[in-house]
Amino acid sequence: MEPQLCHQVTDSVATVVISNPAKRNAMTAGMWRSLPPLLEGFARDPGVRALVLTGEGRTFCAGADISTLKGSSDPAQGLAAAAEEALAAFPKPTVAAVRGHCVGGGVQLAAACDLRLAEDGALFGVTPARLGIVYASSATRRLVSLVGPATAKYLLFTAELIDSGRALRTGLVDEVLPEGELDKRVAELTRTLVARSQLTQAAAKEFADGRTDRDAHWAEQARRSGDTAEGVAAFLERRTPAFTWTPPV
Structure with a gap:
């Protein structure tokens, strides 16, 4: 099977699977390039309300497939950084x-997601120091924002792997699940996400990611949407709210 990003949409959740099992799901140049347009399509699809990124089989992603990137006309870090930024900007x-x-590159992709759930036994490493590669500034800043400068420097300086327990303690992941429980927990979490207000989620994502100049915009969106009134009414009536706001296409 050719290395690819497999994808499907089920119950308003898009799932993207990194599939290159012969190389532990390493990302080829073509896979890096294909991610931004794939995400753009899901961003425009009103039937998609959340996205899950995972790897085929028992590996998430072993980083970049160096053998394919070596002959690429695009710098390897440029391809990875563009894919990472597209994922971080997904609305x-x-x-x-x-x-x-x-x-x-697997850590780059995971860090660009809003939430990270890991199965016990997962291993994490930021390994450019093994290859003499300068890690992109955007990726470095995002790593620092998750784990703090001390842990980020440890990961970048040593290129050593850390286990899921340490990843949880340092903030690199949000939850660690026992073996065999990850899919169940992800399904549970995404059901919760798609049931909540997309208006609240979109605004919170912008603010949490550092954009602080759009309070008036989001206040106007809330006023026009009716989501607040619906949420309050549903709470008082003890029913599930029917939120109507969707991201503009």
């Missing part, structure tokens, strides 16, 4: 579901 909630190795 709907994103979840990385991590099993096995999550290394190099």
Whole structure:
């Protein structure tokens, strides 16, 4: 099977699967290039309300497939950074579901997601120091925002792997699940995400990611949408709210 990003939409959740099992799901140049347009399509699809990124089988992603990037006309870091930024900018909630190795570019992708769930036994590593590669500033800043400068420097300086327990303690992942429980928890979490207000989620994502100049915009969106009134009414009537706001296409 050719290395590819497999994808499907079920119950308003888009799932993207990194599939290159012969190389532990390493990302080829073509896979890096294909991610931004794939995400753009899901962003425009009103039937998609959340996205899950995972790897085929027992590995999330072993990073970049160096053998294919070597002959690429695009700098390897440029391809990875563009894919990472497209994922970080995706306007709907994103979840990385991590099993096995999550290394190099795999950490870049996981860090660009809003939430990260890992199976016990997962291993994480940021490995450019093994290859003499300068890690992109955007990726470095995002890593620092998750784990703090001390842990980010440890990961970048040593290129050593850390286990899921340490990843949880340092903030690299949000939850660690026992073996066999990851899919169930991801399904549970995404059901919750798609039931909530997309208006609240979109505004919160912008603010949390550092954009602080759009309070008036989001206040106007809330006023026009009616989501607040619906949420309050549903709470008082003890029913599930029917939120109507959707991201503009």
